[in-house]
Amino acid sequence: MVRPADVEYLRDYNDASVVAVARRAGVFDRATIASATGLTPQAVSKVIARLVAAGLVEPDGVRRHGVGKPASVYRLVPDSRYAIGAHVARRTLRMVLSDLTGRVLQTVARPLPPDFTPGRLLDELSAGVGALAGECRAGRLVGVGIGMVGPLDHAQGVVRDAHRLRHWHDVPLREMAAERLGLPVLLDKDVAAGVVGEAWLGGVDVRDAALIMVESGIGAGLWLGGGVYRGAHTNAGEFGHMVVQVDGPECVCGRRGCLEILHDRALAAGEAGTAARVLAVGVVNLLQTLDVDHVVLAGADLLPHAATYLDVVRTAVRTEVPRADWLAVEVTTSRLGTDVIAAGAAMEMLNERYGLPREPRPGERVPGPGAARPGGGPPSRA
Ligand SMILES: [Zn+2]
Incomplete structure (x- = not known):
């Protein structure tokens, strides 16, 4: 017997699979999704209906392929969700606002004082979120991804011992920032966030x-x-x-x-x-x-x-x-220049809610619902 939590997870995973394919494909129809994800046509129809209801996807007319019946096509709605990404370096805080496709819409950079404290960083993060969130429509900001110098523990959300930063010994930054900002927060090493950004833009070839x-x-x-x-x-x-x-x-x-x-x-x-x-x-x-x-x-x-x-x-x-x-x-x-870490951290946040731990090549089946989620956190409904 399948427990309700598992059913919820599977639905969430299927939704995320479809969003991931949609992000790559631009416009897509049911057949595109079915062949890329291995989902049945019935499952694809249900997922698309849910995503349309959530505003993530919208109908984009019909297309005729060859002799077959015309197919309804859909597209992702880029401004249906946003994420903020932050790059915490030793001297600066750089923050970006990105849409559901990962496009950077706006950037703010703020200097950090030498040897800044956790309290000071939270003040600066809060000011940066205030400056960027005004650009989002209400209720569409999914959270804040933070890429920071390590060593740090991504799974626990704890900065362990950032080199050359005296006040950063076992600091639970993810929890502190989530409380201060009132938003979901993800913490990762700067370089891990950056490579997610590059791989996202590079697509399945990377x-x-x-x-x-x-x-x-x-x-x-x-x-x-x-x-x-x-x-x-x-x-x-x-x-x-x-x-x-x-x-x-x-x-x-x-x-x-x-x-x-x-x-x-x-x-x-x-x-x-x-x-x-x-x-x-x-x-x-x-x-x-x-x-x-x-x-x-x-x-x-x-x-x-x-x-x-x-x-x-x-x-x-x-x-x-x-x-x-x-x-x-x-x-x-x-290709993201100086935004690479901040943009990657925003994409990680979007990936956690609307993405996959590993994007399949076209025609390849996605791994089952037991696969690890990015961020190591519990799966959440899209
Ligand atoms: Zn060394």
């Missing part, structure tokens, strides 16, 4: 990717097998703290010769080419370990020298990966 973030520190967001990879403690991606010079200079993490300290020293000395070279060594190490085929370079410290970094990293990938002709890797800069 199966295995790394986002390398260079902005007061260096981290890597990992997208493996078509989903974000966070690791056993949700702290994967401390890429800058891989040692590349045994007995090198001491790093903030306590070890010596980390990629981050060598890179940052070179960049501070005005040697962008050397800094890029250090980063490239790390990127090749990562490729040798994980075999991703997309590397996205991002971050406020890298973007002013984007051409140098792209050139140096691409050369290293071409010449230092054995059989680079076979292990082809695309290296680009972020």
Whole structure:
């Protein structure tokens, strides 16, 4: 016997599947949804009726394909739901408002004082939400996604020990922010949020990717097998703290010769080419370990020298990966620019409510309702 909670979950999962397909397809009909999700035509009709009633989807006339009967087509309503994304860096808070398709509608950036406290961040978040939420129609804001420097625990919503931020030891930021803002809040590492944003925009072609973030520190967001990879403690991606010079200079993490300290020293000395070279060594190490085929370079410290970094990293990938002709890797800069973390955090919030942990390729069946939800939280009704 199926308990009511399971039925609710299945309905929610089916709704989310249809929204995910709709987001990619633009306009769609029942057959598009049925073939992409594996749902029966009857189930598809029920889901579409629910989504139309909720305002997420609207009819868009009929289309005739070949000789068959004309089919009713539908489209997603972009402004039916919004999310706010926040990027908490060591010196700035950047926030975006995004619609249901993930498009960034508005951005606000606010400086953060050196060594800011949790209370100060909550004040700034609250002011930012106030500035952005005015653009949404009432009742359409689903929540706030926060991408922050780690180490942090995404599942528990707790910042464990943000490097170089004294007041951030075991701070339950998700709970504190939800209480202060009166909205659902999701907390993730900055780099994990960023790679979700890049993968969302890249669509189903992006199966295995790394986002390398260079902005007061260096981290890597990992997208493996078509989903974000966070690791056993949700702290994967401390890429800058891989040692590349045994007995090198001491790093903030306590070890010596980390990629981050060598890179940052070179960049501070005005040697962008050397800094890029250090980063490239790390990127090749990562490729040798994980075999991703997309590397996205991002971050406020890298973007002013984007051409140098792209050139140096691409050369290293071409010449230092054995059989680079076979292990082809695309290296680009972020298509979301300086918004990448904030926009990714907003997309994560939308994904938690209206998305899938792993988007299927066209024609591929989605995993069953037992699959893990992004965010690790309980499933919620769309
Ligand atoms: Zn280190």
